[in-house]
Amino acid sequence: MKSSVITFPGSNCDRDMDVALTKFGFKNKMVWHNDQELPKSDLIVLPGGFSYGDYLRCGSMASKSKIMNSVINFAKSGGLVMGICNGFQILVEAGLVPGVLLRNKYLQFICKNVHVKVDNKENTFFKNLDKKVLEFHIAHNEGNYFCTNNQLKEIEDNNQIAIYYCDQNGNTNDQINPNGSIKNIAGIFNKEKNVLGMMPHPERMIDESLSGEDGSIFFKNLLNNIK
Amino acid sequence: MLVNEKVAIEHGLKSDEYKKICKLLKRTPNITELGIFSAMWNEHCSYKSSRIHLKKLHTKGKKVIQGPGENAGVIDIEDGDAIVFKIESHNHPSFIEPYQGAATGVGGIMRDVFTMGARPIANLNSIHFGSPQHKKTKNLLRGVVHGIGGYGNCMGVPTIAGQTSFDSSYNGNILVNAMTLGLVKKDKIFYSKAAGLNKPVIYVGSKTGRDGIHGASMASASFDEKIEEKKPTVQVGDPFTEKLLLEACLELMSGDSIIAIQDMGAAGLTSSSIEMASKGNLGIEINLNKVPCRETKMTPYEIMLSESQERMLIVLESGKEEIAKKIFDKWNLDFAVIGKTTNTKNIELFFDNKQVANIPVNTLVENSPMYDRKWKKSKLPKKNKIDKTKLRNLKIKDTLRKILSSPNVCSKEWIWQQYDHTVMGDTIQKPGGDSGVVRVHKTDKAIAATVDSSATYCWAHPLTGGKQVVCETWRNLISVGAKPIAVTNCLNFGSPEKEENMGEFVECVQGISEACKYLDYPVVSGNVSFYNQTKDIGIKPTPAIGGVGLIKDYNKMITMDFKEIDNIVLVIGKTEGHIDQSLLSRIILNEKNGPPPEVNLFNEKNNGLTLLNLIEKNFIKSAHDVSLGGIITAIIKMCIKGNKGIQIKKPKFLINEIEYFFAEDQGRYLIEINPKDFKEVTKILDKNSVHYDEIGKIIDKDMIIDQKTKLTIDELKSYNTNWFKGYMV
Numbered sequence: 001m002k003s004s005v006i007t008f009p010g011s012n013c014d015r016d017m018d019v020a021l022t023k024f025g026f027k028n029k030m031v032w033h034n035d036q037e038l039p040k041s042d043l044i045v046l047p048g049g050f051s052y053g054d055y056l057r058c059g060s061m062a063s064k065s066k067i068m069n070s071v072i073n074f075a076k077s078g079g080l081v082m083g084i085c086n087g088f089q090i091l092v093e094a095g096l097v098p099g100v101l102l103r104n105k106y107l108q109f110i111c112k113n114v115h116v117k118v119d120n121k122e123n124t125f126f127k128n129l130d131k132k133v134l135e136f137h138i139a140h141n142e143g144n145y146f147c148t149n150n151q152l153k154e155i156e157d158n159n160q161i162a163i164y165y166c167d168q169n170g171n172t173n174d175q176i177n178p179n180g181s182i183k184n185i186a187g188i189f190n191k192e193k194n195v196l197g198m199m200p201h202p203e204r205m206i207d208e209s210l211s212g213e214d215g216s217i218f219f220k221n222l223l224n225n226i227k
Numbered sequence: 228m229l230v231n232e233k234v235a236i237e238h239g240l241k242s243d244e245y246k247k248i249c250k251l252l253k254r255t256p257n258i259t260e261l262g263i264f265s266a267m268w269n270e271h272c273s274y275k276s277s278r279i280h281l282k283k284l285h286t287k288g289k290k291v292i293q294g295p296g297e298n299a300g301v302i303d304i305e306d307g308d309a310i311v312f313k314i315e316s317h318n319h320p321s322f323i324e325p326y327q328g329a330a331t332g333v334g335g336i337m338r339d340v341f342t343m344g345a346r347p348i349a350n351l352n353s354i355h356f357g358s359p360q361h362k363k364t365k366n367l368l369r370g371v372v373h374g375i376g377g378y379g380n381c382m383g384v385p386t387i388a389g390q391t392s393f394d395s396s397y398n399g400n401i402l403v404n405a406m407t408l409g410l411v412k413k414d415k416i417f418y419s420k421a422a423g424l425n426k427p428v429i430y431v432g433s434k435t436g437r438d439g440i441h442g443a444s445m446a447s448a449s450f451d452e453k454i455e456e457k458k459p460t461v462q463v464g465d466p467f468t469e470k471l472l473l474e475a476c477l478e479l480m481s482g483d484s485i486i487a488i489q490d491m492g493a494a495g496l497t498s499s500s501i502e503m504a505s506k507g508n509l510g511i512e513i514n515l516n517k518v519p520c521r522e523t524k525m526t527p528y529e530i531m532l533s534e535s536q537e538r539m540l541i542v543l544e545s546g547k548e549e550i551a552k553k554i555f556d557k558w559n560l561d562f563a564v565i566g567k568t569t570n571t572k573n574i575e576l577f578f579d580n581k582q583v584a585n586i587p588v589n590t591l592v593e594n595s596p597m598y599d600r601k602w603k604k605s606k607l608p609k610k611n612k613i614d615k616t617k618l619r620n621l622k623i624k625d626t627l628r629k630i631l632s633s634p635n636v637c638s639k640e641w642i643w644q645q646y647d648h649t650v651m652g653d654t655i656q657k658p659g660g661d662s663g664v665v666r667v668h669k670t671d672k673a674i675a676a677t678v679d680s681s682a683t684y685c686w687a688h689p690l691t692g693g694k695q696v697v698c699e700t701w702r703n704l705i706s707v708g709a710k711p712i713a714v715t716n717c718l719n720f721g722s723p724e725k726e727e728n729m730g731e732f733v734e735c736v737q738g739i740s741e742a743c744k745y746l747d748y749p750v751v752s753g754n755v756s757f758y759n760q761t762k763d764i765g766i767k768p769t770p771a772i773g774g775v776g777l778i779k780d781y782n783k784m785i786t787m788d789f790k791e792i793d794n795i796v797l798v799i800g801k802t803e804g805h806i807d808q809s810l811l812s813r814i815i816l817n818e819k820n821g822p823p824p825e826v827n828l829f830n831e832k833n834n835g836l837t838l839l840n841l842i843e844k845n846f847i848k849s850a851h852d853v854s855l856g857g858i859i860t861a862i863i864k865m866c867i868k869g870n871k872g873i874q875i876k877k878p879k880f881l882i883n884e885i886e887y888f889f890a891e892d893q894g895r896y897l898i899e900i901n902p903k904d905f906k907e908v909t910k911i912l913d914k915n916s917v918h919y920d921e922i923g924k925i926i927d928k929d930m931i932i933d934q935k936t937k938l939t940i941d942e943l944k945s946y947n948t949n950w951f952k953g954y955m956v
Contacts, residue, residue, distance in 0.1 A: 009559065010467050012383025016652040048650075050381040053467025109376050109645045139380070139647045201649075209655045209666070209781065 001026050001226050003043040006071070008033045008062040013048035013085065013203065020203035021045070024219040033065040042226050043080045044071055046087030048139070048201060058101065058142045059089030068094055080124055080226070081195045085140055088187070088197035097190050097197045098155060099147035104140070105180025111139040113211050114178055116163040116186050116200060117170045123193035124225045125162065133170045134163075134214040136200030138178060138186075143199040145181035145188070152182065162187035162196055228258045238265035238441075239448060244596055251590040259528045259576065259584045264591065266441075266494035266532055267501060270757050273595040276723035277755045280736050285744040290712050291751055292413065298339040298490065299409075300751025301416060302713045304777050308667060309413045310674060311345035314353075314406035314717040314773045316756035320461040321403040322450070325370025329354075330378040331464040331536055332405045337382060338490040341473050342539065344417040344480045345409025348651065349665050350379045350386040352405050353678045353717070353771040357398030359634050359954060364393070367401050369955070375405070376645045381466035382473070385654050386646035387663025390678055390771075393634040396686075399450060399761030404717040406678055406773040410667060417480060419489040421507030421542045421568050426486055428500070428511060428566040429548070431555050432472045432538035436521035438463050439495070439534025449722060450761040468537040468560070475558040476539065484547035491538040497531045499540040500566075501574055505592040507542075510571035515578040519561040527576060527583045542568060602729035607688050611807050611821040618885045623859075623936050626815055626885070630856050631863065631946040633814055634954075641951040655781055659868075661706035661852055662774075666781050673781035675709035677774050680719075682767035684823035687808050689731045689768055693738020694826040698893060700774030701746055702852035705835045706896060708785040708842045709776030714743065716753040716772050721765020723757045731768035732757075739770060745828040746835075748774070785842055787851035789869030794848055794925045795902055796865075796873060797909075798858055800834045800895030801918040804886035810856045811889035830894040837915040838896055844911075846904045853895040858922065859888035861897050863930065867944050872929040876921055899925065 003026040007014045014030065021028040021043075029039045038044065051062035062068070068090075075081045075096050083091035091097045104110060115133050118126050147155065155161060164184040166172045172184040179199075187198025205215030228234070235245035238261060248264050249255055256264060270276060286294040292309055293301035299313035317332025337347050352375055357364045379386045384407070439462035479485060487507065489499040496518070504511040515527050521535070543551055548564060555562035569575070574591070576584040630636055643658035655673060656664035662677040679699045685692030697714065704711040716739060721728035743750055759766045778784050789796075806812050807821025841847050849869065853861045866873055882890075900908050912919050930938045 010381070010470055012381075012470065012650060016650065019652055049383060050467060050470070053381065053465065053470075055467070108373075109380055109647070111380075111647045111649060112644055137649055139649060141380075204649045204652055206652070210652065211649060 001042045001223055002040060003028045003045060004031045004039055004041040005045045005047055006031045006033060006067055008051035008065060010051045010053055011047050011049035013201065016203045017045055017047045020206050020215065020219055023206060024223050026223065031067060033062065033067050035067050036070065038070045038074060043082065044074055046083040046090050048085030048087060051086055051090065057093065059086060059093040062090045063093035072096065075195050078192065078194050083197040084201055085199055088199055089142065091195060091197040096195045097188050098151050099145055099188065101142050102144040102146050103142050104144050109141040110178055114138050114200060115166050115168050117166040117172060118163055120159055120162060123189060125196050125222060127225050129221050131217065133166060133168065134218065135205065135212050136202055136214060137204040137211050138200050140199055143179045143181065145185040147182060155188065158191050160189045160191065161185055162189050163198060230255055230258055230261050235261060238262065239269055240265050244268060247596065251594055257584065259531060260586055262528045262532050263497050263584060263586060266497045267591045268595050272494050272498055274755055275596045276598050276600050276757060277732065278597050279599050280733050283736060284740050284750045286749050286751065288713065288747060288749040291749055294751050295753060297418060298342045300713065300715060301343065302751060302775065303413065304672065304674065307413050309411050309416065310775060311340050311343045311409040311411055312407065312715055312773065312775055313339050313752035314404055314678065314715045314771060315339065315754045316717050316719060317403045317405065318400060318719065318756050318759055321371055322401050324461040325367045326374040326377065327461050327463050329371040329374030329403050331462045332403050333375050333378040334464045334466060334469050334536055335492050336405045336407045337384065337469065338492065340407045340409035341476055342417065342488055342490045343411065344415050345411035346477060347384045347407050347409045349408045349663060349676055350384050350405065351663065351676055351678045351773060352386065352389040353680055355392045355394065355397045355402040355769060357393065357401065358395040359393050361398045371403055372642050372645055378464055378466045380647040382470050383650050385648045385650050385665065387648055387654055387665060388658050388677055389643065390680065391639050391642060394682060394767060396767040399764060400759040400766050402719050402759065402769055404771045406715065408674060408676055408775065415480065417485060417488050419487055419503050419506055421487045421503040421509050423486060424568055424570055426545055426568045427543045427548055427564045428513065428568065429541040429543050429551065430518055430538065430563045430565045431541060432560055433465065433468050433535055434519045434521040434561055435530055435533045436535045437525065437529055437533060440529060440532045449758045462534045462536050464536050471558040471560055472537050472539065475555050475560055478554050479551055482550065484544055484551050485541055486544060487542040489540050491540060493534065495532060495534045496540065501588055501591050503540065503542060504574060504588045508572065510569035510573045510575065510588065511566060512569050512575045513566035515576055517563050517565040519563050527578045600723050600729045601726050602733045603726040604730055605689055605734060608820055608822045611818055613806055615883065618883055621815065621885050623932060624938065627859065628946050629815060630810055630860055631943065632950045633810065634950060636810065636856050636860060637950040638948045639951065640948065641955055655784060656707060656786060660787055661703040662709065664707055664778065664784055671780050673778040673784060675704050675707045675776045675778060677703035678771055679703065680769050680771040682769040683808055685731065685735055685770065686767040687821065687823045689734035690738045691823050691826055693735035693770060694742040694828065695823060695893060696770055696772045697739055697742035697746065697748065698826055698831045699854060700772045701748060701831065701835055702896065704774050704776035705838055706785065706787065706850045706852045708783050709778045710839060711746065711748050711774055711776040713749050713751045714772050714774045716750055716770055718753065718755045719759055719766065719769040719771065720757055721760040728765050735768055735770045742828060746832055783842060785847055785850045787849055787865050787868055789865045789871040789899055789925050790848040792871065792925050792927055793902065794899050795905055795921060796923045796925065797898050797900065798895060798920045798922050799838060799898060799912065799917055800830065801892065802858065802887055802890055802895065803892050804882035804890045805892045806886060806890055809889060809891040824891050824893050826893050833915060834894050834896065834917050837912065837917045838898065841908060841911060846900055846908050847898050848901065849899040851897050853897060855891065857889040857891055863943050865897060866930055866940050867947060870940060872926045872940055873923045874926050874931045875923040877933060
């Protein structure tokens with residue numbers, strides 16, 4: 001399976017994502033933001049980081065870079081696109097997934113392990129996943145997901161919420177919500193569910209010696225689903 | 228502008244220093260030249276009060292590739308790999324403008340490391356604030372933490388460890404020391420020594436603005452009530468540009484275009500160009516019209532003294548300009564050929580086709596002032612007579628609550644959760660342990676790093692305090708299973724013009740040197756920060772030591788959390804019951820005087836190496852060094868981390884229980900072992916003459932000291948975590 005990770009100026013999880021994808025069997029290519037064309041890929045990843053230094057708004061300048069035209073076309077033709085953290089912010093700014101990401105509720109960067117509940121398995125990203133609750137890792141300053149009531153209704157009607165912040169037993173409540181996101185939303189799909197944006201970093205959970213192994217479960221499952 | 232003695236004094240130079248300049252030049256300097264002298268001869272850049280003493284530091288060792296004198300120190304970690312590291316202060320700017328001051332401190336130290344060709348792999352920091360009740364403390368703390376996070380997080384370098392303390396001596400002068408470690412191949416290290424004639428001198432990175440002019444001079448003076456006026460001397464950081472600069476520099480470094488490279492830190496273009504010329508014993512000629520400027524009509528004086536961030540100066544091989552330009556264009560960074568190397572041994576500056584400065588390089592460097600300042604020796608204070616009944620009447624539970632929730636012991640999670648400590652995917656020990664640990668990417672090796680300081684001990688007796696800080700970092704590294712290799716030091720003191728402060732400096736340095744030598748743990752880099760004082764009040768002497776060690780097989784790394792019920796806990800090292808200067812003495816007994824705990828270097832080395840040997844043999848399940856708050860505080864941290872309890876075995880000792888639990892004797896560790904290994908472990912300890920006490924057995928969820936004293940782990944945890952949350956609301 002072939003994947004591509006886009007490097008924007010200021011991306012800083014591009015290498016980590018490359019390491020993770022390669023570890024689980026993807027043939028990964030790094031793609032420069034100024035390129036026009038994507039290599040043939042089964043999966044495109046927009047990695048975390050601080051593209052363009054978060055100037056203007058997180059992700060907004062990267063969403064206008066040259067390669068994004070191809071990414072948008074790829075997504076519209078049904079190709080799998082995943083945006084992690086800053087990648088999620090770019091997806092939002094590019095209009096590929098609905099909503100916006102505001103500054104965290106307590107106005108602080110947060111770096112810690114979190115649990116997320118996977119509710120929706122009718123999609124390539126989470127299909128066949130055995131676990132309902134995964135332990136992932138977050139590291140962000142602007143992960144507070146927000147949308148209008150109308151949008152929220154549409155999102156819920158279309159079953160577009162991918163993952164929710166929850167406790168280790170899968171309960172979602174305000175106490176466990178790390179950043180103030182509406183409905184504890186940690187990740188969201190587009191309508192067709194071929195585009196996934198999420199704040200947590202699965203690529204930081206791929207090894208027992210790191211924070212944990214639930215990222216490994218996610219990537220292995222994803223690879224099997226694409227095959 | 229006419230230059231005279233008055234103008235020189237306004238530039239922070241002393242009257243005799245100005246006379247020396249005129250004598251060296253055999254004429255009166257013009258204003259640009261005076262600016263250059265003032266930048267090079269201030270305390271921050273010239274080390275004029277400290278140089279004579281820094282020579283005494285122990286800096287040599289088998290693993291040292293580069294000692295002090297370069298942008299950072301370099302040590303060998305085998306297999307062709309090397310670690311580049313250094314710590315640096317950004318105290319003065321952080322007090323004036325905490326966010327930018329701290330952020331640019333982090334940016335500056337990372338540049339020092341990647342200037343040498345190394346990719347930064349870990350950041351650490353040591354930050355010290357005034358009393359929590361002081362009106363400025365909360366805002367300064369918040370600003371500094373945001374600044375450190377803002378810069379480091381954006382760079383994508385994990386912040387893996389640190390230290391935070393509060394003490395009223397920092398009310399008017401906070402300390403912000405930032406440390407960075409980078410990884411490089413041994414044969415791809417870059418230095419700042421220029422070589423060859425007529426080689427192009429290249430400017431890359433951000434444009435030069437008017438920010439930070441005289442930053443280094445500001446950092447070389449005490450504060451007074453006009454401090455707010457100095458805000459414009461604080462630089463403004465842009466981590467995004469630095470990230471681009473990092474990637475561009477590393478890309479250029481992978482080829483063979485660079486002869487020498489130097490970042491523009493304190494005193495900007497002035498110090499970087501002069502250092503390169505001085506090391507290469509060459510001259511340098513710069514056309515200031517070619518320097519990319521952010522603002523119009525900048526004068527040569529401003530261009531030379533600007534401390535705009537994220538800039539580098541490079542001496543290239545002739546003919547490589549195009550290759551280099553292409554890389555910097557790709558990363559959208561400024562690139563300009565601004566001059567060349569010459570054989571004049573002078574720095575010559577041109578602006579609008581006129582020569583605006585011409586100074587022999589050696590007058591700025593070798594002939595810079597050096598002072599052997601007067602200093603006062605400190606006597607070892609007399610031991611306090613501790614009222615034993617008072618001790619006996621202390622309730623352990625209350626005492627523990629007060630100690631665990633005291634600002635200097637409580638959990639600092641509020642701070643380090645704001646730092647990205649997991650980016651780069653190699654952090655295997657997070658903040659909150661004895662040392663932070665990162666893997667050497669794609670190998671079985673890992674690097675442990677820690678930073679520490681003990682101002683109270685240093686204040687009580689600088690010589691002992693200096694030794695103690697070195698030993699504390701040594702223990703922190705051993706506790707995670709790392710072999711200590713070398714240190715970097717950040718020496719934060721008051722005014723060197725006061726005999727007491729200078730004495731503290733001299734004796735701390737001596738203590739550091741003795742300990743480093745004995746432990747074969749050399750100093751490879753560092754920085755001195757004097758004048759940490761407001762009006763007449765200086766800080767407690769605060770040498771911060773950053774220690775770095777190697778774990779050959781990261782699977783053998785040790786953490787401090789208790790692992791398994793029924794395992795046995797031992798204290799390694801002897802507890803004599805030293806209470807003076809301990810946390811108990813200061814916050815429970817309200818006693819500020821007395822000597823710090825004695826440091827016995829033989830025991831320190833012997834205990835540490837024996838523990839490393841036990842770790843190597845896989846006997847150790849968890850380990851933690853005993854420091855602030857004594858044995859009981861250390862045990863509780865192990866309980867909290869592992870979410871397990873302990874049944875404490877009543878010590879059968881001459882000293883009373885409180886002294887045993889809270890004493891801060893040095894050279895001690897707590898270790899967890901499996902009961903089946905008890906005989907073997909104690910045999911090794913006996914064989915190496917290492918004292919040990921059996922202190923208890925791991926149980927579920929409670930800490931039981933005796934029948935009357937039982938505490939749940941949740942209770943202890945809440946003591947430990949609540950203070951910070953409550954304070955920062």
